[in-house]
Amino acid sequence: MLYCLLDGHARTSTELAIVGGVSASTASVHLARLKRERLVASMTQGKHRYWRLEGPRVAAALEALMVVAGESRPRFVPHTPSRLRFARTCYDHLAGEIAVLLHDRLRAIGWISVRPPGAEYEVTPEGEKALASLGVDVAAARALRRRFAYACVDWSERRPHIAGALGAALLQVALKRRWVVQDLDSRALRVTRVGSGELLIRFGLRMPDTPANTARPRSRETRI
Amino acid sequence: MLYCLLDGHARTSTELAIVGGVSASTASVHLARLKRERLVASMTQGKHRYWRLEGPRVAAALEALMVVAGESRPRFVPHTPSRLRFARTCYDHLAGEIAVLLHDRLRAIGWISVRPPGAEYEVTPEGEKALASLGVDVAAARALRRRFAYACVDWSERRPHIAGALGAALLQVALKRRWVVQDLDSRALRVTRVGSGELLIRFGLRMPDTPANTARPRSRETRI
DNA sequence: TGCACGATTCGATTAGCATCAAAGTATGGC
């Protein structure tokens, strides 16, 4: 359950019960204890209760344990394709290096701000105007029956990027404007020449070696 | 038991049994399993068997867990005096930042080499000559009925320095030549003006703010 | 060669823990 949460997504106890292969009551007991010991935190939203790791320290401990555990026995190394590290979808939003860069940039230029409890993002008035000019309807995203914007910790970068309704809307715009195009049978995304230029002009993000970034071998492959 | 080993000292199963508050047989079972899972490694010397952590990855995992565990409950923070971080004795050898710097330097200039299995050090022929000119009798240290030279991981620096007969001999020479002087009632050492100069000339080690390093406040205090 | 000491193995005992079903609580939708 904890390793499942390592990707930064908050999950319900039911989901975690399935992941852990135990009954809902068992999962509930575990989560209650994990909360008592400050390993996870929960946020109640209606009749759902979302669980996430309590903080980066817990994630660090889990990763350290993963390293140790990984050594003890000959292990399956799935050889993650490097292009997945650069740009991919995570459910319905952008993930990978590009998403992390964009996230950092949006915070730096003040389009989004982060609110202390948990990692809920808010779009600033300036951000809302600017996003509107790109074709992102922030108000509509806000009205959706789902979490608006929260930090999703990237499994390759281990740094937050934007998930939720806002993240989904951003991906939709990027796809619509053909800044990125989707691989047919994978979650990988390719940044187009147009996208590369736009990202540079609008956000100062220089893409490495576009549009050939899907072909270029990268230095280090990630585990899992 | 694992946390006890985190200081880098190899210990016997009897010692670890006492530390863990369990019987010798229980400790033995645990250690056997920890070895099977590659968390610890053992080295047999005569009728003693010395146990140590298997590697830096295990230490990293333990430290990460310590951080998490330390948060969960109000914890005693003993406020380690900063001068202990810089130079101190560890049983009978030098420890602290100065010992780590010296260790790195001795390896860099090829006076000592490390042999793969475990962390046993060997003194090179050149090293033996050079050390002799300083007054360190390597042959005598080697003849002693104890481990000659091994890596002791510093609790403040978390990096190896030289322990064993060689480490003890080095400290004795440093004390004899008054490169360092001992605090009366603590393990702290003070680097003298003479020592500061010698370390700079002979090893290129620049001491921070000597001889006032005992008084200077340092930026961060360590845990434990 | 025999004794002392350190360490491990084995077998039996037991505590404690994970687990689940059923009952209880809370929320949202109709």
Place this chain on the structure above:
DNA sequence: GCCATACTTTGATGCTAATCGAATCGTGCA
């Protein structure tokens, strides 16, 4: 206001795994 859904609490149960003493093994010392 009622039911469906999501989740938690409680209590009983089964089983794992930690523990220890006794016996055994191996090394060093006299």
